[in-house]
Amino acid sequence: DAGVTQSPTHLIKTRGQHVTLRCSPISGHKSVSWYQQVLGQGPQFIFQYYEKEERGRGNFPDRFSARQFPNYSSELNVNALLLGDSALYLCASRMAPLGNYNEQFFGPGTRLTVL
Amino acid sequence: LAKTTQPISMDSYEGQEVNITCSHNNIATNDYITWYQQFPSQGPRFIIQGYKTKVTNEVASLFIPADRKSSTLSLPRVSLSDTAVYYCLVGETGANNLFFGTGTRLTVIP
Numbered sequence: 001d002a003g004v005t006q007s008p009t010h011l012i013k014t015r016g017q018h019v020t021l022r023c024s025p026i027s028g029h030k031s032v033s034w035y036q037q038v039l040g041q042g043p044q045f046i047f048q049y050y051e052k053e054e055r056g057r058g059n060f061p062d063r064f065s066a067r068q069f070p071n072y073s074s075e076l077n078v079n080a081l082l083l084g085d086s087a088l089y090l091c092a093s094r095m096a097p098l099g100n101y102n103e104q105f106f107g108p109g110t111r112l113t114v115l
Numbered sequence: 116l117a118k119t120t121q122p123i124s125m126d127s128y129e130g131q132e133v134n135i136t137c138s139h140n141n142i143a144t145n146d147y148i149t150w151y152q153q154f155p156s157q158g159p160r161f162i163i164q165g166y167k168t169k170v171t172n173e174v175a176s177l178f179i180p181a182d183r184k185s186s187t188l189s190l191p192r193v194s195l196s197d198t199a200v201y202y203c204l205v206g207e208t209g210a211n212n213l214f215f216g217t218g219t220r221l222t223v224i225p
């Protein structure tokens with residue numbers, strides 16, 4: 001069974017540029033969440049989407065946006081990149097936004113480097 | 116969200132049992148305790164979740180005292196492949212904004 005997939009695996013951008021990261025959830029999972037993980041810290045919640053609607057947003061500036069498509073895949077967009085946006089961006093999927101378990105399935109992440 | 120406190124790092128020899136304790140003094144009535152494992156350059160992986168007393172699965176046990184202000188993740192007979200960062204999370208089931216904190220870096224020594 002395919003797990004959560006993310007693309008690209010690595011990305012190098014310069015300050016001021018924008019970036020689009022992509023995520024495909026596990027088949028049958030309708031909820032996708034995005035996390036940012038800076039080196040040495042735990043993942044920080046950015047967004048959650050379920051059935052193409054935003055269900056949660058973390059403490060991130062408006063430069064960060066996301067959307068979910070009818071096939072439940074998702075994109076994370078970051079505009080006007082800053083050096084501090086350099087991080088591992090993780091996508092996680094789950095069956096539904098509310099469930100009996102806090103089990104999310106994470107992808108391998110996209111390593112973004114901003115120069 | 117209830118804040119959690121874990122040791123920054125732990126070392127253990129192969130074959131030993133490892134216990135990682137997490138403090139969560141402000142845990143709410145509806146909160147569950149969840150543990151994740153993360154290897155370098157990979158996404159976190161769910162290990163175990165519990166509400167009270169003891170929960171056991173094929174990889175770990177989770178001990179939660181009656182006051183639920185702390186919890187202990189127990190890994191039996193660790194191997195080198197258990198070297199990873201372990202995160203304790205506290206929140207309602209289905210919460211979409213789980214707080215990972217900095218985790219505990221476990222190093223298993225041969």
